[in-house]
Amino acid sequence: MSESTPVVDMKGISIAFPGVKALDGVDFRLFPGEVHALLGENGAGKSTLIKALTGVYAVDDGTITVLGARQSFGTPAEAQAAGISTVYQEVNLCPNLSVEENILLGREPRRRGGIHWRNVRRKAEEVLDQLQLGHIDPRSVLSSHSIAVQQLIAIARAMQVEARVLILDEPTSSLDADEVQQLFSVIRTLRDRGVAILFVSHFLEQVYEVSDRMTVLRNGRLVGEYLTADLPRMGLISKMIGKELDALAELEEAESRRQPDRAERTPFLQAEGLGRKGSVRDVTITVHAGEILGLAGLLGSGRTETARLLFGADRADQGRLSINGSVRTLRTPRSAIDRDIAFSSENRKEEGLISDLSVRDNLILAMQAGKGWWRRVPRSTQDQLAEQFIETLDIRPANKDALIRDLSGGNQQKVLLARWLITEPKLLILDEPTRGIDIGAKTQIQKLISGLASGGMSIVFISAELEEVLRLSDTIAVLKDRHMVADIPNDGVTMEDVMTVIAGTGA
Amino acid sequence: MSVLTRTPAPLDRRRISRLQGKARYAPSLATVGLFLAMFAVGAAMYPGFLSGQVFLNLLIDNTFLIVLAVGMTFVILTGGIDLSVGSVVALSMMIAAALLQAGWNPFAVILLVLLTGAVFGLAMGAVIQVFEIQPFIVTLAGLFLARGLCYVISVDSITVTDPFFTSMAQARIPLADKLFVSPGVVIALLVVAVAFYVLHQTRFGRTVYAIGGGESSALLMGLAVPRTKILVYGISGLCSAIAGILFSFYSLSGYSLAATGLELDAIAAVVVGGTLLTGGYGYVLGSLAGVLVLGIVQTFISYEGTLSSWWTRIVIGALLLAFILLQKLFTRKVRLT
Structure with missing residues (x-):
């Protein structure tokens, strides 16, 4: 693998947002015919790197070379035209349209007098067959399929453009074990055909199962690039969190x-x-x-x-x-x-947190509800409780006035926990x-x-x-x-x- | 293995999927079925109801509404709404009547009116797209603006005496066996045919459906979302202008208060025709059926001489409610699977 030249070569990539350096001089290489896992904790810069590669964010510093040519993509469409396709965590297809249309939307073969529907079907069947998804009826409506199958259809769409690079951003987060295996077999088929695959996942087992090489990021910096076989799981975790196995001892x-x-x-x-x-x-x-x-x-x-x-x-x-x-x-x-009795829902965005309120407001909600709305919890008590729980639960940023939506998933979960803990x-x-x-x-x-x-x-x-x-x-x-x-x-x-x-x- | 999640083994997915596919047509087919049933009931109740001409008169009396519903279908399919169409119809009629009175060539007048309607729609679409404002508000502003412009042209009614317009008003295109239609019917059905072609045979049309299915998805799929959204309002504006011309053929006058509330009839026809207000699902032929259903309700009331014409409104209201409930049932079924 390493003998060939990389399809994607990113060098010294830096991207800054107001107040934060999201990426700081990160190098990243992607070779044809490999599954490359991009790893790091929330906020390490994984999505920023992907967005830099797909033209969503402009790069402040550094170069991106795709297939030997310097590139600076302005839009996802430009990146797509250069052979880089992305399948996102949430399926970005149209549920109201048929499978075949979703695969070919915007690229439908045409003839005189409009879209050549028979060719649409033929092309859709072709790409589905290539991915061993021949059992999916191209005429069926997308919404009639499970999220897992929709995800596979999204990959089929990505492959229909003859993508050289396929980016899979948390593709398995809503799939079950069987479906993950189905996805992996598709990933392997594509890899064997020489497609370079960038795989992002929170599930380390899956990373070890499917990837050949991994790049680890931490706090916007590159930690290193490793062959999956050379880096045991404990080593990977300590590189991701930057502490020598402290967490594991805990x-x-x-x-x-x-x-x-x-x-x-x-x-x-x-x-x-x-x-x-x-x-x-x-x-x-x-x-x-x-x-x-x-x-x-x-x-x-x-x-x-x-x-x-x-x-x-x-x-x-x-x-x-x-x-x-x-x-x-x-x-x-x-x-x-x-x-x-207290209940913290699995659906923290919809049944838990109120994302436009501050950490303190969210913390106090259940307690206030318990007391009844006419007996307001005094501001000083609120502040004191917020500070106490921010400290004991190590909520970051340690700012009780920060808006919930700006916190990472883990910290949001801690706030939700704290809300119920306050009610004892x-x-x-x-x-x-x-x-x-x-x-x-x-x-x-x-x-x-x-x-x-x-x-x-x-x-x-x-x-x-x-x-x-x-x-x-x-x-x-x-x-x-x-x-x-x-x-x-x-x-x-x-x-x-x-x-x-x-x-x-x-x- | 630590991710311990699995759904039940997939059933015969192919068969389920097919059923799903047919379910898409259900609301529109229900409308066609309703129309046929009403026609049958009418035929049983009144002598002379069951004749080809009664059906053709439905078309003749509703040409402008058919064209309006077609434009509205495009807009609603993207998940938008166009409240300005009634006012644009009135404005088109006023411009036509005023210019004809001034002695303009009727063909130049028609061309100018169509252009005005299209530009008016495109302008609203551009505002909606560029400033990311709710279509409801932008087209509501359009409604007031167009209506106001009518009064600027003339407060009083202007009669059209142009020979071409009067000939169009009186012309009858004979069909077999003493049946006839007006030229307006031909134009309206032509508009329906063109719309059907555009929606189902062009990338633009498919993009309209894709936007209704999920605008951000459509964007990420690299579709021309902004252009399509603006064009959709342009099409609605153009259709309003065509409807205005057809209304002029029908009424041979221009009047500032004409076509008041017509936008609501158009929306009702589209919804009764099976198009989801949230966008993404619906057919232009369904909208045609929707107009015919509204029309036949009116025919009923006129056959039943004792009923006040307000009953039309009451029946349309009940129908609209029934169809919205039907759609709710339909979308719930789609989501569950």
């Missing part, structure tokens, strides 16, 4: 937390056969004070639905729920809050608190959760990453096809054990 510490003795304590929350028509059923769980209950299961297995039942966001119509020993029906989130709940339900945030912040949040449980708080922890569920939880409730199938105490349970339960082959 994790070990989290793991050594004493498990509470179940028999001695009274359960805080007990559900027996809890369910709701059309949602989930058979949820039978017990959460003691100081215990972490992990909910495991595939996407769509009913994890979030269970959380919503426990919080009263959906009303249960089957089974029994008792809190602190007395039977309760939770009709609204408000009645759950009154019983000291006895049970905290966390739905995907670590999704889409970088590894440093993830470790911090895991540690925090563990610490809260040690302090006596009950926690229901939901995550798509089984590894994380296993590491944190005392008990694991396994959900499958919208009902609970198992309740496993976490003493020496392995991922394989849980996966066997989920697969339903064992047990």
Whole structure:
């Protein structure tokens, strides 16, 4: 690979935004026929580098050479014309149009009298077949396909222009394991045909599975370029976060937390056969004070639905729920809050944070709601609480007046956590608190959760990453096809054990 | 493996997809079905309702509305709206009437009116695109501006006596078996045909649909979004001018208060015709069917001599509500899959 000349050669790239140097003298090379992973924590400059390459941002300093020619792209269209195609995290296609149109929109073959629809279909079928996606009907409407298939169609569109360089920006963030494999097989097909692929992902397993080479960025600077085979995962993580395995040591510490003795304590929350028509059923769980209950299961297995039942966001119509020993029906989130239950949604943008308000305003929301709107929390208390939680949770920037939307995903999540912590709940339900945030912040949040449980708080922890569920939880409730199938105490349970339960082959 | 997420195994995706594809036509087909049903009911209730000429009169009486609905379909497909069309119709009529009174050549007058309408629309489109202002507000301003300009031309009604215009008003193009249409019908149907061709056979037309499906996606796909958005309002302006000329053929006058509220009829026809107000879904033939449905409601009221003409409005209101609910059902189905 390294013998050939690079298709993309970026040298000394610097880009500054008001007050920040987003990129500082970064070099980046991309060779034909390789999958090159671009790694770094949030804010390391990955997206800025991609945007420089695709013509979204102008470069302040440095040169970009594509296929031997100096380039300075002014628009994404110019970059596209030079053979650089990008598939973004959110599918950028038109859901109302057919698959074939989405692949060829703007480049439809024409004849006298308009678009040559038969050729549109032929060309779409050609490119789909090349990517081994022949099973997709080119005439079907895009919105009838899953996000994963839409993503593959977006790649098909990118390849239809004979792209030499394909940039995949977090393509797997909304895909499940099977779909990721399907995507990877397409990526490998393209690589073998000599396409240079730039792959950005938060999932290190995937990076190791699919990439040949990696470039690591940190704080807008280049850390280095490595062959994937030469850099073990621990080494990569320490290069990304810039600390020698500190974070990992912290994790070990989290793991050594004493498990509470179940028999001695009274359960805080007990559900027996809890369910709701059309949602989930058979949820039978017990959460003691100081215990972490992990909910495991595939996407769509009913994890979030269970959380919503426990919080009263959906009303249960089957089974029994008792809190602190007395039977309760939770009709609204408000009645759950009154019983000291807090819920942090997986959807932090839509069901959590108010992005135009400051960190302090967001922090204070739940507390203020609990007190009632006519009894305003005094400004001095607000400031004091904000400062306290910014410090204990290490929220950055440490500025209580910063707007939430300017914070990184990990810090937004911490603010959301802090909001509920202020209300001093006895049970905290966390739905995907670590999704889409970088590894440093993830470790911090895991540690925090563990610490809260040690302090006596009950926690229901939901995550798509089984590894994380296993590491944190005392008990694991396994959900499958919208009902609970198992309740496993976490003493020496392995991922394989849980996966066997989920697969339903064992047990 | 730590990402533990998987959806159920895909079913026969090909079959589901096909169903989805047909579902796109559902609202427009419902309109056609409704029209046929109303025609059948009319035929059963009134003698003489079931005749070719009753149907052709629907076209003859609504030529201008058909053309307006066509222009409006382009705009709504992109997710926009054009409130100015009624006023532009009135302005076109006023300009035509005033210039004909001044002795201009009728063909020069028509050309100038069409040009005015197109430029007026393009100007609104440019404001919407360049300053990123809501189409609702910009075209509302256009509505007031055009209406005001009518009064500048003349406060009173101007009669058209031009021989070409009067001949067009009286001309009847005979079809087989004592049936006839007006020249306006031919022009209106020609406009529908051209619009159908442009929307389905040109890159411009596909870009219109793409913008409705997702404007930022369309931009990232490298489509000519700004140009298309401006042109769409130009087309609506041009259609309003054509409708103005057709209205002049029909009424042989220009009057500042003419065509008041016509923009709402056009929007109603487009929506009843199955075009989604949020853009991206809809057909120009559906809009034609929408106009015919509104027309047949009027025919009903006139056949039923005892009913006040306000019943037209009430029925149209009910229909509009029913179709919007139908669309809601339809979009919900699309999102779920």
